[in-house]
Amino acid sequence: MTVEQDAITEIARRFAESIHAERTATIEALAAEREAAQRLLAALRREHERQTASAAGAFVAGLLIGAALGVAAVALLNPRSGPDLRQILAARAGVTRRSFAERLRAAIAAGQRAAAEREQELWREYRKRLSEPPSPDQSS
Structure with a gap:
């Protein structure tokens, strides 16, 4: 081989190594972002479930209080x-x-x-x- 061919081969090898390193870094970054997104989704699901349970409890409590007030009003105001x-x-x-x-x-x-x-x-x-x-x- 000639000097030029050796130089081209070396440049091609370095370029391939650079591309491989960049690809590996991109894949690792994407994996880290995927994990972060999954953690965020899990936290959002937990918060949604907490709010849903809280809202259902508030609705039931409001319903019971309203029914009790209605019964009391009828009992007190009915002649x-x-x-x-x-x-x-x-x-x-x-x-x-x-x-x-x-x-x-x-x-x-x-x-x-x-x-x-x-x-x-x-x-x-x-x-x-x-x-x-x-x-x-x-x-x-």
């Missing part, structure tokens, strides 16, 4: 006793049920009447068309 109130509510429910059933029956009857009237109207129209002579445009 009727328990049995009287139950009797009034039962009577209202019976009236509502009967009026709904009556309204339903009336609506069904109205629908039946409308359907019968429409059927009669269609029959009249059909008979009328049968009794008319065919027009020149329709004779085909």
